[in-house]
Amino acid sequence: MPVLEVGGSHVTGAAVDLDRGRIADGTRRRLPLTPGVGPEEFLTTLAEAANGALSVPPAISATAAPDARGIRGTWGDTWGIAVPGPFDYARGIARYHGVGKFAALDGLAVGDLLTPRLNPRPARLRFLNDASAFALGVRHTAHAESRRLVAVTLGTGVGSAFLDRGTIVEDDPRVPPEGRVDLLTVDGRPLEDTVSTRAMTARYTDRTGRPVDGLRELTALAADNDATARDVITSALRALGAALAPWLTAFETDTVVFGGSITAAWPLIGPPLTAGLTHHDPRLARLTLSVPDDGEDQALLGAAVFAARGA
Template sequence: MNTPHAIGLDIGGTHITAAVIDITEMKVIDYSLQKESFDSNLPVDQVMTIWEKAISAAIENSKIESMAGLAVCMPGPFDYQEGVCWIKGQSKYEHFYGLNVRNLLLDSLSLSADFPVLFENDAVCFGKGEVFKQKENLSKKVIAITLGTGLGACFIDKGVSVTTGDLVPLDGEIYNLPYKEGIAEDYVSVRGLLSHYHALSGTTLNNGLELYNLAIKGDQLAISVFEKMGTDLAAIVIPWIQNFSADHIIIGGKIANAGALFLPSFTKSVKEAGIEVQVSVSNDNEAAALLGAVSLLCTSHSK
């Protein structure tokens, strides 16, 4: 690749993280990492202004002028090939449904129509990035799970994302698997945690951080909600751990920071199912997702 740097974006329901990545070394350029929190249900033009601000600041702080492309981690449903958003009814990006995000980015950044902009599922980016960070995973079957405003997953066999076949759920997604009275994401997500806490306590919280703070201060209902989420997550993924013959489960996303609260119940359920699998929590979600995103440009260039 002639230009050894690219822009990586990790876009979630409440945040954007942008950075310039050295493609040769697969590392984040010093001082280029930029984060912005925002409400993704704002009008499209306001969201794009926030994105443009983060991307421009990342480029400016990197002191690097030439970029090989832009690689974006984006939650689904999303047409990753065409760059079209199909998110609906998930309390995020309500105004983006049916819009071409590639064109929105090109326009807001005043880039030419042929500038490479590639998209991938946020969980796949996270999983691929973790494989880059831990090279021993290149020989393993890895399930990467992201816990945040949504429930993401990817299945990676020897470094390659698997989205079809009998060994994985449709498109490698678990958020929409039928579970209890709805789908998996209704129970394992920030929305699920807050809904469960409200059902138990009658109290409406604004976000997951409030719930986490209650739990670490000893609120037994808050603690029980996280524990139940761990049990629910195990029930959802155990059939697929077995089906895929996974060696390693890596958990990331904002809720992963509360691992001490839900991992014990998760691992207990997995062991009770007679499964031996390595379980770990990512210590650097953002860098993993950004590296995984930019690896798309390397793959694209090599084709």
């Protein structure tokens, strides 16, 4: 099953072998994107990653990679494409307005414009939220026993997905509107004004007068005992835990999986996040908290799971 996974700074194309639960050998193609990318460059980069994923290098032999043979001819009918929101997933149209990323793509008919650039031209593109793809992939590979799984991705913004026995839940009183944690508020303001790359780096700069280049540098400063960086991260993650807690309780969640760039600093972010959760409801201490170290792979697998269901 061919898939694309679009992040805030990259796009990855691959062919997924769902039977084996892994990326087919030699098919991964990862290319950079910038938050200010324009429509033409965006579509060209996605097409390059997608077409490259189906072009298995000839050096790979049939003996070494039997799962990679014939991919272009047999796996190109339906693509699964994981993209961050806001996005009209049913129609394949970008809705990036006022969210601090991909602003030039707002209103872009990604599905209609990308399809003719793919070789072979697919019969169908199935778009889904990147956090939903991550959740489906994790459940497919590591948490098949989970009845109520919630995935939260932390990076440029906050993504989320709620799964009930493997089905994405978006319209239900037990979950936030559209299943989107980013629509929650903290002290009357949008959650991402507290928990996001831009919010945390801006808060650090406001307090110190020193600019910081993204979460990687901020978490590195915190790990190096920068008290301000540590306080910024701690406050933000406690707030996230407090915002999540009532919904995790209402959904009767048994597993919470965290992904995204900031999870590389889990020793820093895990304790305040857990404190925020349990302050609201001590019973949440019993939750299974999981941080896979192969988040991109999980999102690619989840996009394939989603595409296969509708193929």
